[in-house]
Amino acid sequence: MTETIEVSGLHKRFGATVALDGMTFTAPPGTVTGFVGPNGAGKSTTMRVILGLDRATGGTALVGGHRYPDLDRPLTHLGALIDANALHPGRSGRNHLLWMAHSQGLGAGRVDRVLEMTGMRTVARRRAGGYSLGMRQRLGISAAMLGDPPALMLDEPFNGLDPEGIVWMRSLLRDLAAEGRTVLVSSHLMAELQDIAGHVVFVGRGRVLRAATKDSLTAEFGSLEAAYLELTRGEGALR
Amino acid sequence: MTMLRAEWTKLRSATGWLAGLIGAAAVILGLGVLAAFGVTTSCGEQEGADCPHPPTGPSGQAVNDHFSFVHQPLTGDGTITAHVADFTGIITYPPPDHDQIVEGLVPWAKAGLIVKDGTKPGSAYASVLVTGAHGTRMQHNFTEDHSGPAAARWLRLSRSGETIRGYASADAVDWTEIQSVRLPGLPQTVQIGLFVASPSNVTAKAGAHGGSIVQARFTQATAVFDQVSATGSWTYDNVGDEPAMQTDWEQFHQAEGFTTADGRLTVTGTGDIAPAGQEGGPTITFTLAGLIAALLIVIVVAVLFITAEYRRGLIRTTLAAMPHRGRVLTAKAAVIGAAVFVAGLVATAVTLPLAGHVLRARGNFLLPVPTGTLLRIIVGSAVLLALTAVLAYAIGAVLRRGVPAVALAILAVIVPYLLATTSVLPTTAAQWLMRVTPAAAFAVQQALPAYPQVGKPYTPTDGYFPLPPWAGLLVLAAWAAAILAFAVIRTRRADA
Incomplete structure (x- = not known):
């Protein structure tokens, strides 16, 4: 089972500020799609719109051809990591995953599987309030993997990871894509995605600047880093 | 789920x-x-002495059962009829000035006929009565109340087994049945007769610092019954009275009791026959x-x-x-x-x-x-x-x-x-x-x-x-x- 993430013509305003201005791209299965742009480019807003958390004023966002809020047991279609700090400090990591599992009709067995996979098993029964940012990112990845979804969407998953964690995250994302999953990863630093993204969507000011495969971008600009700098020049101004 | x-x-x-x-x-x-x-509740001189508490009625609730009862035994079925010729009373120190004892009846002052399972407070009863301001009523077993014609002064109570019927009439010719009630387990011999009760005059006024102040004042009522159908000798009981709690009025001016002259029975009483409240x-x-x-x-x-x-x-x-x-x-x-x-x-x-x-x-x-x-x-x-x-x-x-x-x-x-x-x-x-x-x-x-x-x-x-x-x-x-x-x-x- 594969599910493509398709975003088409998204518009979104927050008051006078235009957050999304015709955002359109597709994240195909079987590859890591880098979602790259400066802070404020609309990456997080796009992801929130895909999850049905924010309402777009125009356009559509589909996961495997369906609106996310229409999905039955949505975490089994799309796993997302939006904010690793969104944890109740007085609840253990394991119980955090357990309520999510229960919400999808899954059991504790699945919780222990994903904890094992992310190396969180030993600390999972401790209160989440004591977790480092790296542990929270790993717990967030566990939550995204809980429903064994064919598509994953991760917002800045490298934040707060130590070098060892960055290496682990890269190999995990590469493996997940190799299994045929759709993996959409946002970052404001091109370097983090350098070796793993097969497909890159550069965004700025709420719209796509360029979407292409890694190979064609490398051929054109010499490296993804160079492509990033060239394409996002002047787009980084804070709004 | x-x-x-x-x-x-x-x-x-x-x-x-x-x-x-x-x-x-x-x-x-x-x-x-x-x-x-x-x-810890303690009454009297000694620590731990039992306190008097209200009697309980036939269905278990606490009740007030204090009234003047002029009665004679009735074995089997029977009927009593009487005319309330006069009904007056006094209220001690009512508002606004609280400085004198005035004549008058409180709205729920009661005079009438009653059938009761003995004279023990809390025992089963049924009564038909005139009131200070609420016309005639049929009441039984403390909690039950049914209104009858307002202006009637003639009352009749008949017992047939466990069934008691109460009637009222303005002229002793046309009788209205107010209600027929059952008193389950009523024994063969009961006490039947006349009664008078007059509950406290209770008012609530706004307190100086908010809230309300509830005051209760002693009252007493006197009813004159004539044309009483029952003959035979009468016994008087001040049911539920506590002599130690009597007011100066009762001790020095007008005690509860009854007198009879020329076929007229004059009964003076205080208290109430009613369910007890939070007090x-x-x-x-x-x-x-x-x-x-x-x-x-x-x-x-x-x-x-x-x-x-x-x-x-x-x-x-x-x-x-x-x-x-x-x-x-x-x-x-x-x-x-x-x-x-x-x-x-x-x-x-x-x-x-x-x-x-x-x-x-x-x-x-x-x-x-x-x-x-x-x-x-x-x-x-x-x-x-x-x-x-x-x-x-x-x-x-x-x-x-x-x-x-x-x-x-x-x-x-x-x-x-x-x-x-x-x-x-x-x-x-x-x-x-x-x-x-x-x-x-x-x-x-x-x-x-x-x-x-x-x-x-x-x-x-x-x-x-x-x-x-x-x-x-x-x-x-x-x-x-x-x-x-x-x-x-x-x-x-x-x-x-």
Whole structure:
């Protein structure tokens, strides 16, 4: 089972500020799609719109051809990591995953599987309030993997990871894509995605600047880093 | 179902929340039993001497049964007819000046005919009577009252087995049957005759520092009966009288009693034949001393159950896992409501019987309430706790911030109750608070019914609420449902 993430013509305003201005791209299965742009480019807003958390004023966002809020047991279609700090400090990591599992009709067995996979098993029964940012990112990845979804969407998953964690995250994302999953990863630093993204969507000011495969971008600009700098020049101004 | 399960997992797994609910139950139990151990009643010179307490009527409730009774035995069936030729009385030191004893009858002064199972206070009876201001009545077994023709002065009471019929007439020709009642287990021989009672003149006035001051003043009534159908010799009893408690008026001016001359029987009496109210002693509701503290804990937990999600951004995880916002908010409300109900029910179901037992075992008198009322207070208090939790949760879902939501929930549920029951407000204002605010649900704790045929101010301060118990709970339920619906609509529209 594969599910493509398709975003088409998204518009979104927050008051006078235009957050999304015709955002359109597709994240195909079987590859890591880098979602790259400066802070404020609309990456997080796009992801929130895909999850049905924010309402777009125009356009559509589909996961495997369906609106996310229409999905039955949505975490089994799309796993997302939006904010690793969104944890109740007085609840253990394991119980955090357990309520999510229960919400999808899954059991504790699945919780222990994903904890094992992310190396969180030993600390999972401790209160989440004591977790480092790296542990929270790993717990967030566990939550995204809980429903064994064919598509994953991760917002800045490298934040707060130590070098060892960055290496682990890269190999995990590469493996997940190799299994045929759709993996959409946002970052404001091109370097983090350098070796793993097969497909890159550069965004700025709420719209796509360029979407292409890694190979064609490398051929054109010499490296993804160079492509990033060239394409996002002047787009980084804070709004 | 998966939503309920997920939300229950959330509720039980965050440190402190489940402990808070268990704590709320423990507070109800602990304060209830503590309060029970703290009460000692003692009368007379010696420590621990038993106190007199009100007699109990045929169906178990506490009653007042004090009246002048001129009677003779009746074996088998029979009828008595009499004309109330005159009915007058005195009221001691009534408002506005409280400086003299005036002539007059209180509205529920009673004179008439009565059939009673002996002269023991609390025994079964049926009576037909004229009143000071409420026309003729047929009353029986303390709680039952039925009105008859207003202007009639002729009364008739007939006994046929366990059935008693009361009639009234204006002219002794056309008789109206007021009511036919059954007195189950009425023995073959009963006492039948004339009676006079005159309850205290009770007024409530606004206190200087808010609230109301209830005053009760001694009254006495005298009725002249003529054309009494029964012959034979009469016996007089001042039923339920306590000689030690008599007023100067009774001791030095006019004692209760009866005289007869030219076929006219003149009977003077005081007191009342009526259900006893809260003034007769504490009720089982007293053992729910811990309820307010428990409500505070429940409010905090219920508010945090939702506002903690907003504070941490966890609400986005919740809505990503369960995108139907209305359903997930409602499922959360159901989970917090059900959890609080179970904790509350365990607490009240243990506390009321246990604390009641402790009170009685320590020689205290509790006004008896029927089992149905006891069950209603036990279950109803748990429902009150649960609905308060849902209301507080809904306020939290609207405001999304913990401190203001807790404050508003306390303002909605607890503050009106305290204002209405602690003599701060005038009675009318207090009664309106207990009708329209979420605190109306406290009506479920009312242990004793209010009776229209008792001329007493039934105020929230005394534990009488303007709405029936379940109607009070419905008011709170309506508030909770309305605010929850508002929260659902807002959450549906907004970005999470």
